[in-house]
Amino acid sequence: xxxxxxxxxxxxxxxxxxxxxxxxxxxxxxxxxxxxxxxxxxxxxxxxxxxxxxxxxxxxxxxxxxxxxxxxxxxxxxxxxxxxxxxxxxxxxxxxxxxxxxxxxxxxxxxxxxxxxxxxxxxxxxxxxxxxxxxxxxxxxxxxxxxxxxxxxxxxxxxxxxxxxxxxxxxxxxxxxxxxxxxxxxxxxxxxxxxxxxxxxxxxxxxxxxxxxxxxxxxxxxxxxxxxxxxxxxxxxxxxxxxxxxxxxxxxxxxxxxxxxxxxxxxxxxxxxxxxxxxxxxxxxxxxxxxxxxxxxxxxxxxxxxxxxxxxxxxxxxxxxxxxxxxxxx
Amino acid sequence: xxxxxxxxxxxxxxxxxxxxxxxxxxxxxxxxxxxxxxxxxxxxxxxxxxxxxxxxxxxxxxxxxxxxxxxxxxxxxxxxxxxxxxxxxxxxxxxxxxxxxxxxxxxxxxxxxxxxxxxxxxxxxxxxxxxxxxxxxxxxxxxxxxxxxxxxxxxxxxxxxxxxxxxxxxxxxxxxxxxxxxxxxxxxxxxxxxxxxxxxxxxxxxxxxxxxxxxxxxxxxxxxxxxxxxxxxxxxxxxxxxxxxxxxxxxxxxxxxxxxxxxxxxxxxxxxxxxxxxxxxxxxxxxxxxxxxxxxxxxxxxxxxxxxxxxxxxxxxxxxxxxxxxxxxxxxxxxxxxxxxxxxxxxxxxxxxxxxxxxxxxxxxxxxxxxxxxxxxxxxxxxxxxxxxxxxxxxxxxxxxxxxxxxxxxxxxxxxxxxxxxxxxxxxxxxxxxxxxxxxxxxxxxxxxxxxxxxxxxxxxxxxxxxxxxxxxxxxxxxxxxxxxxxxxxxxxxxxxxxxxxxxxxxxxxxxxxxxxxx
Numbered sequence: 078x079x080x081x082x083x084x085x086x087x088x089x090x091x092x093x094x095x096x097x098x099x100x101x102x103x104x105x106x107x108x109x110x111x112x113x114x115x116x117x118x119x120x121x122x123x124x125x126x127x128x129x130x131x132x133x134x135x136x137x138x139x140x141x142x143x144x145x146x147x148x149x150x151x152x153x154x155x156x157x158x159x160x161x162x163x164x165x166x167x168x169x170x171x172x173x174x175x176x177x178x179x180x181x182x183x184x185x186x187x188x189x190x191x192x193x194x195x196x197x198x199x200x201x202x203x204x205x206x207x208x209x210x211x212x213x214x215x216x217x218x219x220x221x222x223x224x225x226x227x228x229x230x231x232x233x234x235x236x237x238x239x240x241x242x243x244x245x246x247x248x249x250x251x252x253x254x255x256x257x258x259x260x261x262x263x264x265x266x267x268x269x270x271x272x273x274x275x276x277x278x279x280x281x282x283x284x285x286x287x288x289x290x291x292x293x294x295x296x297x298x299x300x301x302x303x304x305x306x307x308x309x310x311x312x313x314x315x316x317x318x319x320x321x322x323x324x325x326x327x328x329x330x331x332x333x334x335x336x337x338x339x340x341x342x343x344x345x346x347x348x349x350x351x352x353x354x355x356x357x358x359x360x361x362x363x364x365x366x367x368x369x370x371x372x373x374x375x376x377x378x379x380x381x382x383x384x385x386x387x388x389x390x391x392x393x394x395x396x397x398x399x400x401x402x403x404x405x406x407x
Numbered sequence: 408x409x410x411x412x413x414x415x416x417x418x419x420x421x422x423x424x425x426x427x428x429x430x431x432x433x434x435x436x437x438x439x440x441x442x443x444x445x446x447x448x449x450x451x452x453x454x455x456x457x458x459x460x461x462x463x464x465x466x467x468x469x470x471x472x473x474x475x476x477x478x479x480x481x482x483x484x485x486x487x488x489x490x491x492x493x494x495x496x497x498x499x500x501x502x503x504x505x506x507x508x509x510x511x512x513x514x515x516x517x518x519x520x521x522x523x524x525x526x527x528x529x530x531x532x533x534x535x536x537x538x539x540x541x542x543x544x545x546x547x548x549x550x551x552x553x554x555x556x557x558x559x560x561x562x563x564x565x566x567x568x569x570x571x572x573x574x575x576x577x578x579x580x581x582x583x584x585x586x587x588x589x590x591x592x593x594x595x596x597x598x599x600x601x602x603x604x605x606x607x608x609x610x611x612x613x614x615x616x617x618x619x620x621x622x623x624x625x626x627x628x629x630x631x632x633x634x635x636x637x638x639x640x641x642x643x644x645x646x647x648x649x650x651x652x653x654x655x656x657x658x659x660x661x662x663x664x665x666x667x668x669x670x671x672x673x674x675x676x677x678x679x680x681x682x683x684x685x686x687x688x689x690x691x692x693x694x695x696x697x698x699x700x701x702x703x704x705x706x707x708x709x710x711x712x713x714x715x716x717x718x719x720x721x722x723x724x725x726x727x728x729x730x731x732x733x734x735x736x737x738x739x740x741x742x743x744x745x746x747x748x749x750x751x752x753x754x755x756x757x758x759x760x761x762x763x764x765x766x767x768x769x770x771x772x773x774x775x776x777x778x779x780x781x782x783x784x785x786x787x788x789x790x791x792x793x794x795x796x797x798x799x800x801x802x803x804x805x806x807x808x809x810x811x812x813x814x815x816x817x818x819x820x821x822x823x824x825x826x827x828x829x830x831x832x833x834x835x836x837x838x839x840x841x842x843x844x845x846x847x848x849x850x851x852x853x854x855x856x857x858x859x860x861x862x863x864x865x866x867x868x869x870x871x872x873x874x875x876x877x878x879x880x881x882x883x884x885x886x887x888x889x890x891x892x893x894x895x896x897x898x899x900x901x902x903x904x905x906x907x908x909x910x911x912x913x914x915x916x917x918x919x920x921x922x923x924x925x926x
Contacts (some may be wrong), residue, residue, distance in 0.1 A: 261521075261525035264513055264525075267508075268509070271509070272507070274504065280488065371716045407485050
């Protein structure tokens with residue numbers, strides 16, 4: 078049976094993985110709201126993870142006393158920019174060259190995971206000895222918890238005992254929710270994803286919006302990779318495919334959250350919980366365990382079935398999702 | 408000097424590609440505070456001309472002058488819809504430019520100038536003010552997908568007014584409206600006119616022209632014919648200007664021989680996807696050995712008629728389409744059969760849509776593979792390729808299709824050749840009813856004649872040919888009888904040899920008295 082301690086453990090790991098999924102999902106929501114279906118989310122999360130690691134590795138290695146704040150800035154910038162660069166590649170291929178978005182996205186995932194594992198292996202080689210690098214100062218800075226609050230008993234432990242990126246994810250989600258629904262630019266962005274021809278006729282630059290949404294979206298998704306290496310694996314590189322699993326869950330979460338950032342917040346934690354559930358269900362063999370690993374996907378399918386039943390237009394994907402826009406198409 | 412002209416078009420010419428001249432040397436002016444009707448047949452260049460004012464197209468040559476607010480005309484160049492709005496020109500297209508999941512307010516707010524504060528409450532209040540001023544009814548919080556067609560159209564007009572449009576262009580606004588909604592639209596149009604706005608209404612409905620407009624400008628085949636005061640116009644004057652003099656075509660037309668009943672249509676009614684009655688109680692008989700022409704303004708039910716016969720369109724209960732099987736002379740009800748069964752019985756449809764490739768051909772496949780679309784069910788497991796290949800070669804030779812090879816994707820062929828492939832394939836299936844719609848759309852004269860001859864050959868073979876066309880001269884020269892549709896109703900069947908262009912023109916645009924009373 079679950080006791081208090083194991084329950085706490087489950088919830089904490091759910092929130093940790095939920096955060097990674099949330100970053101990916103929020104980034105993908107922005108991208109999809111502009112009409113671009115980017116299946117390269119796992120890839121850009123990989124890119125974000127490895128770039129931040131490489132960046133701070135060289136900084137920590139070449140500086141006598143690395144300053145934590147500088148470490149954080151370098152890591153965040155590297156993760157965001159590298160992921161956004163992956164997004165830029167995707168945008169160029171799909172928006173300018175009008176390549177198929179599904180194919181391009183899948184390619185980006187394969188590319189990102191290949192690049193990350195190649196450089197990850199290289200980095201581990203550099204460190205010599207145990208064959209495991211560690212960026213200690215940086216990961217410590219990322220794992221800084223809120224003082225006092227995290228010591229406030231069970232509730233404090235449950236809510237406040239995480240590195241600060243966990244809260245950044247929630248803040249970004251809320252900001253994106255506000256941006257999409259309350260600002261002029263957010264309205265324009267949604268119009269681009271719903272009906273690019275109408276947006277174009279209204280004087281909105283469809284190409285610029287799609288480029289920016291894709292690059293910023295992938296940048297945010299890259300922060301998920303950053304959180305994984307800096308906080309969850311404590312500044313080390315391990316090639317076990319977890320990032321890719323979480324990246325796909327992020328794509329599934331976008332559907333689960335019916336393209337709403339506020340739903341993605343609790344949905345991410347739910348997915349985290351479902352991800353870990355198998356560890357805490359007694360009596361599972363190696364075979365039945367795999368069944369429970371499917372839980373997040375099963376839930377997504379159920380949500381898909383329900384949203385298609387209800388046929389509410391607001392719950393449908395953006396109308397032009399996955400379609401390239403070409404003005405002279407009539 | 409007082410200037411009462413809002414917009415002046417001078418010698419506007421616009422061509423598409425090298426051959427298609429959409430507008431030629433059109434000179435036209437629109438006065439302040441008037442409703443001007445732009446009248447013309449399908450393809451007379453009305454919409455193209457107005458699209459140049461709205462910034463969708465750019466003229467090849469000619470000048471556009473717009474009143475600059477100081478009672479002076481100033482030459483302008485309109486490169487985008489944004490430019491048009493800046494000059495106070497707003498166009499309401501037939502296909503609405505609205506985002507379905509947005510509210511009315513959000514649609515109005517879309518792409519607004521940065522100088523206008525993004526405050527939905529304020530915008531909603533402004534919408535309300537515009538509505539009150541002109542008598543519109545718009546619920547600012549209603550989502551577009553919940554709106555009726557009429558509401559969407561109203562929203563488009565409000566959107567244009569919100570952006571400060573002084574010159575409103577309405578492209579066939581009544582085509583999608585019920586009579587009551589049309590009356591409401593005309594009411595607000597009069598209110599806008601009273602407020603000093605200039606309104607251009609593109610239409611081919613004569614009764615509307617006479618009811619709403621101050622002046623009428625007529626275009627025919629891309630050329631400007633004349634502008635007259637509505638008060639001096641009548642249905643017959645307008646029809647004559649619209650259809651023009653009869654052009655003699657030399658199509659070799661034989662008298663029908665051994666005509667036999669082939670298709671008997673009774674009380675056929677259809678409802679289209681918008682829930683509007685597209686065909687209303689149509690009854691006629693098509694005979695083998697004759698060409699039955701179908702005339703009508705576009706969207707009068709031609710498409711639904713052909714599709715209902717081909718089994719692609721649901722019909723209202725009580726409709727009957729009986730097919731007389733050639734060998735046994737037995738009557739067989741087509742309603743309730745699938746499109747495949749109907750095709751197998753010998754009823755062929757070749758429909759040439761505006762984009763030519765939309766229906767019946769796969770653009771990225773070659774001629775031979777496209778032939779296979781009719782025979783892919785033959786052969787066991789593996790497709791049977793030899794037949795289609797021979798067929799493709801035959802069509803290519805017989806119809807002189809210009810293509811590097813029968814495997815070249817048909818999308819790379821010129822329009823005329825694509826149409827030959829489409830019509831040729833249907834003919835080669837040896838149908839006993841051959842329906843073609845717009846078979847010569849966009850074709851040059853010589854190619855058109857090839858197609859006319861093909862159809863005449865079929866007629867001589869005893870096939871019942873149903874030809875839906877746009878060009879009245881062709882209908883008069885090619886067909887034996889012409890069925891005229893108006894607003895989904897059968898408005899008359901005339902003998903093509905004795906009728907006149909004016910008679911058909913009138914039937915197309917004006918429901919006969921008894922029909923109006925019944926309807």
